[in-house]
Amino acid sequence: MRYAVFSDIHSNLEALETVLEALRKEEVGRYFCVGDIVGYAADPKACIKMIRELDCVTVCGNHDWAAADLIDYSYFNVYARAAVDWTKTQLDDPEKDYLKALPLKYEDEEITLVHGSLERPEEFDYIFAEADAARTLDLCRTKICFIGHTHSPARFTKGGRRLVNVGSVGQPRDNDPRAAYCIYDTDTGTVEIKRVKYDIRKAMNKILDAGLPEILAYRLLEGS
Numbered sequence: 001m002r003y004a005v006f007s008d009i010h011s012n013l014e015a016l017e018t019v020l021e022a023l024r025k026e027e028v029g030r031y032f033c034v035g036d037i038v039g040y041a042a043d044p045k046a047c048i049k050m051i052r053e054l055d056c057v058t059v060c061g062n063h064d065w066a067a068a069d070l071i072d073y074s075y076f077n078v079y080a081r082a083a084v085d086w087t088k089t090q091l092d093d094p095e096k097d098y099l100k101a102l103p104l105k106y107e108d109e110e111i112t113l114v115h116g117s118l119e120r121p122e123e124f125d126y127i128f129a130e131a132d133a134a135r136t137l138d139l140c141r142t143k144i145c146f147i148g149h150t151h152s153p154a155r156f157t158k159g160g161r162r163l164v165n166v167g168s169v170g171q172p173r174d175n176d177p178r179a180a181y182c183i184y185d186t187d188t189g190t191v192e193i194k195r196v197k198y199d200i201r202k203a204m205n206k207i208l209d210a211g212l213p214e215i216l217a218y219r220l221l222e223g224s
């Protein structure tokens with residue numbers, strides 16, 4: 001079966017709609033989201049609605065938990081903090097309850113999902129280095145684990161297990177502004193990271209109109 005795995009939507013509805021449209025042509029059997037549905041861009045409510053309607057297995061990201069008041073986000077940078085504060089004003093209790101109920105990790109017979117690391121999922125550590133990836137792979141019980149959080153696609157292996165960072169739908173940071181998603185074929189074991197162009201200008205204008213920090217709009221153009 002073909003699985004769709006994606007992460008870090010960050011309230012970017014234009015990017016999410018474009019990815020889901022691309023996925024409709026991919027003949028995927030299941031959908032998985034590796035967290036951070038909200039934060040940064042201007043459509044938290046619509047993005048939550050879309051993910052809920054998708055019947056998508058979803059784990060929480062640090063921005064989801066911050067918007068649901070489950071973590072102290074005073075350590076976030078000033079722009080991320082401003083975005084969480086604004087996001088909280090946009091969400092009603094049912095959406096906050098949905099975010100609160102998202103698990104820190106997901107595991108079945110085939111795959112594991114965690115936003116940051118398996119070492120301390122609740123701390124949302126970033127995995128950039130091989131050594132950090134190796135510690136999560138040591139804790140992984142399935143042949144493949146998908147992560148997000150850094151907003152840059154990456155792949156690591158250890159002892160026959162694979163760790164795949166699927167990049168970001170709504171705020172890529174690998175100097176490619178196109179939305180990212182992953183297709184995992186459980187029969188062949190193939191992992192493909194794909195990119196699609198979306199209406200960045202429209203997402204930018206919504207961020208600016210909402211009064212969110214301007215940098216959150218302009219960084220979308222660079223994918224940085």
Ligand SMILES: [Fe+2]
Nearest residue numbers: 008036061149
């Ligand atoms: Fe994120």
